[in-house]
Ligand code: SF4
């Protein structure tokens with residue numbers, strides 16, 4: 371990754387500080403045309419102090435979000451299966467020396483957790499586990515995946531299992547690929563090497579280069595949906611934003627496809643700002659999300675329950691396309707076995723409250739897993755996304771999943787609200803044929819069919 375280094379990124383930021391206004395206007399015009407941004411252009415937007423341009427950034431990001439993704443937000447939940455960890459990431463409640471009592475869920479306990487998540491209506495989970503090859507080997511993770519995919523409920527099941535586990539070898543990634551995972555998720559946390567080394571003092575994760583090249587090995591193993599992220603606040607957010615872009619470009623250049631998703635976890639003031647001199651203010655956080663949305667318009671963006679409801683509302687407007695709902699960040703957190711949490715959350719609403727809230731905001735909560743099930747991953751997904759047609763499948767599929775949710779998990783009040791939203795959004799489907807197809811599938815759902823998608 372030739373450009374992903376301190377000298378290059380600092381040089382970009384320095385050069386961008388003197389970009390003339392005229393050039394910034396051209397950059398904004400290019401982004402508004404859904405053409406993405408080069409990392410040089412993103413640097414210019416990150417560095418400008420001009421309030422008018424900053425406000426324009428939010429407007430354009432909002433338009434891109436609406437144009438490409440429509441009004442849908444994909445819903446998922448994390449499932450923490452083991453908090454055993456041999457690393458000492460200084461920002462994490464699971465670090466080796468945190469003194470917490472450790473737990474790894476048995477397969478029966480996994481079933482209990484998934485039963486609770488299924489009752490919330492979830493169809494898409496992200497397995498989370500600390501790194502501990504003795505106490506939490508890959509065989510265990512594979513067993514968890516198998517357990518989850520084999521669970522069937524009256525109407526529902528988990529249809530996509532994403533995996534967030536430690537950087538691994540090509541051989542192990544092949545085993546994950548064979549287990550039919552959805553996205554392989556791994557956050558670099560910080561791309562700034564000295565900071566990385568400071569906050570990851572010991573354990574396998576302290577190897578910056580091995581961690582950074584994990585997606586190369588995953589892609590070599592055939593995993594083509596990878597989800598990146600940085601823990602914003604460990605180092606300068608401008609630096610991290612550019613580094614994410616450079617990492618993405620590296621994968622595009624070498625494997626033909628970049629990140630499927632980017633997550634934007636942020637260290638918040640409750641984490642102790644004095645410990646984190648690079649903690650990101652709300653305004654800067656919104657700004658970096660908007661710039662990422664402009665830079666990589668076709669990459670999904672994910673916000674966790676670390677953010678408050680109000681911040682999540684604003685983030686949805688400018689670029690976020692997926693969010694967790696009803697999350698518990700402790701092993702056994704859904705079924706009351708609760709151990710210590712990995713991090714504290716700021717959105718404590720349960721899943722249904724969040725679904726109601728989204729509908730009342732005019733946003734379509736979606737439990738869609740269609741692309742994965744249709745084999746639209748990696749470059750096949752990106753081709754569809756870049757054609758501008760992705761919202762023509764997201765919207766219809768989102769409507770079907772909301773109807774399914776209303777039938778299986780909603781009460782009368784919920785159904786009235788959901789049906790009104792579905793009727794309204796049906797009119798937004800451009801193709802008459804697709805609209806008729808979805809109307810007929812909605813009737814099929816009312817007659818007991820499930821898991822319908824296009
Ligand atoms: Fe372990 Fe992950 Fe926490 Fe680091 S962030 S201590 S690897 S669980």
Ligand code: SF4
Pocket residue numbers: 444736738739740741742760763764765767
């Ligand atoms: Fe995601 Fe594909 Fe469903 Fe759209 S259609 S919400 S991109 S799975």
